[in-house]
Amino acid sequence: MTFDTQQASALLRRMFDAAIAAAQPSLTLARHLPERPKGRTIVIGAGKASAAMAQAFENAWPWALEGLVVTRYGYAVPCERVEIVEAAHPVPDTAGYDAARRMLELVSGLTEDDLVVSLISGGGSALLPLPLAGISLEDKQQINRELLKSGATITEINCVRRHLSAIKGGRLAAACYPARVCNLLLSDVPGDDPIDIASGPTVPDPTSREDALDIVRRYGLEVPTHVMRALESDAAETVKPGDVLLPPIDTTLIATPRMALQAAASVAHEAGLAVHLLGDAIEGNSRDVGLVLGALALESANHQLFPSPCVLMSGGETTVTVRGKGRGGRNVEFLLALALTLRGDTRIHALAGDTDGVDGQEEIAGAIVTPDTLQRAWALGIRPQDALTNNDGHGFFEALGNAVVTGPTFTNVNDFRAILIAP
Template sequence: MSIQQPAVFLQSLFQHAVDSVSAARCLPAALPAPPAGRTVVIGAGKAAAAMAQVVEQHWQGELSGVVVTRYGHGAACERIRVVEAAHPVPDAAGEQAAQDILSAVSGLSADDLVLCLISGGGSALLALPAPGIQLQDKQQINRALLRSGATIHEMNCVRKHLSAIKGGRLALACAPAKVVTLLISDVPGDDPDIIASGPTLPDATSCADALAILGKYAITVAPHVREHLESGRGETPWPDDVRFAGHQTRIVATAAMALEAAAAFAKAAGIPAHILSDGIEGEARDIGKMHGALALEVARKGQPFTAPCLILSGGETTVTVRGNGRGGRNAEFLLSFAHTVQGNPRIWALACDTDGIDGSEDNAGAVCGPDTLAQAADAGLSARVMLDNNDAYHFFQSVNALITTGPTRTNVNDFRAILVL
């Protein structure tokens, strides 16, 4: 590999960033001391099985438990049961897994420890509707939220108040055992109570907040769902709730860590790196256009950075779906970026999801270079038309530019790298 092969360099950079936030790399040092009593491991998220596997490899003493992860994201465990379920729209397997997790933490004593392994994706995977709410209700609302352009903070606010296990309720079910929550963060700002809808963390949002979000995005819900929120039955335990005293929370991997690892990788290759932010949010196409404008400024005017350089950013963009094409937020970002830079001969870029799955597709994201638009045009494709149809997947597939890693079993959200030579 060399910078003479910019696309290869960017893919190696991405792999290095993902490796830096793997459970194997980040989790062992964060494990607590064994308790006097039992240790029960529970968890949910795209990294949950990999995290459970690491716990088994490093834990001294008795161990049992159950974790739920996305289909295809499992890992071999001997003492901790791994369940796979649907994401991003929950299914019956996720509902049953949530019930099994509640059963696993029932009847514990004050001498026992619950080790909770949480990562992005856990909110959909840990699907136990509140009394009076059905799984079908949550599926319908999830689909609507995913298409609406709502932020992860907004989506998880709604999810918490329709759940029997999120928003701190799982921690209360563990009483009187001590709860230690270890998190791989996939949310901008790394707020622990937002990651996977905070099943073991108290919650500062309310049913009124959830109703306001549904109204903001004109999401229609069934009358019994609205009544559940309006009545206040969906309220979550607040941050001052004394029942959380003595519990511990540790974030073991973040987007910032992945970006810093990528920056070090680039500098070792002789390329100065600049991290814009690890918490960028907004419409993917708008963020793509902004990044494109910045790359052009560097390429044409040498400001605010001097080429050659690498520009990095992370966070979680959103897509308001208006067309009927395919593609996750990273591919949409990159298509908007490519349309903005219009084949500038000095610019290459990569945008991928660190979990290896761009939305609900089979690719992590894509890569583009100076000849991407021309190659697509030769295939009869217009970047503008494809973007208007939310069809970034087929655009990059047509030029063999999709990046397919398979599940990485970690998740610190979007990873964007722009190389200006």
């Protein structure tokens, strides 16, 4: 079995598309509907997939409902009974701030006969930027930028976000009391912990403000003095498991990274390839992961660690510490480090991309590495190692014509990585 560059790239793209398709709310949400309440049904939500989730819920729910959902600019879909608001991601804006405030108002004054359906997906943290008293939206924007370029894991980033928020860390769930809360979640985080999906607005938080302070100190984040004072105060503490302020909560994951990877694996199997899933929750520095997976790919190609032909697949969320003048992007940074490790091995191709269609802050999902990636770059006068040092993976792959652009995918189950090893 042999693959030329065009065939290998096409197969990898079909796998990526299958992963995205498997995580569409229209396919997964309807099977998890809650019982109809005696009273009102209120739909709330936030995240890159939340509008698509609201549409899927509307289509499956024949009874009365009302609601408010906030999603990323460009990710709105038509809904008849749920208001869809678009806001900025990953750095929040006033549209998200206003939507968060209105969402708290919407769920106030409910009764135990009412039902709140919470549709939460990745990206919801930035889309619900309602800070604690004494902290401004500008403060939140600055802290968000600091967190994104710090190299902190998504779990660490969300811990800080929760403790600076007036709506996350279970606070939105507490506002729903005594109404029943049904969480339908689409996971984009390693480990699928609900508290880390959009920083857990409708689930209790077992972490503490001391945990958040440790993270701020660990990464040397530049945080204004008044924000540090707020983080050190009792007001920063989130709603804990077992708190009497919490209503009855039922939480279901309607799509996860593993489900998406399994769908992609089916495409590879149909093409006659063995699939080795290395994990759906890989974290760490993007370039370090690229070096390690590149070494595994070479060992497989040369010494049959994983007998070829095969595909090495993984998911998770790596991080980029932006020190250069490039635009970052964890998937393209991973791929650039991978290409440098492979050194043009003619048997190995790879694709990595974010299933939400946005790698970092770019409207680009990721990219493809081919055996001639480095050679073509040198021919254009581009030095791959310089591009990596400058955190300029996006510029590098755009110049080669190997960027993967999907447009809005209306889902978000984290990163997808596939390395195809031919005989």
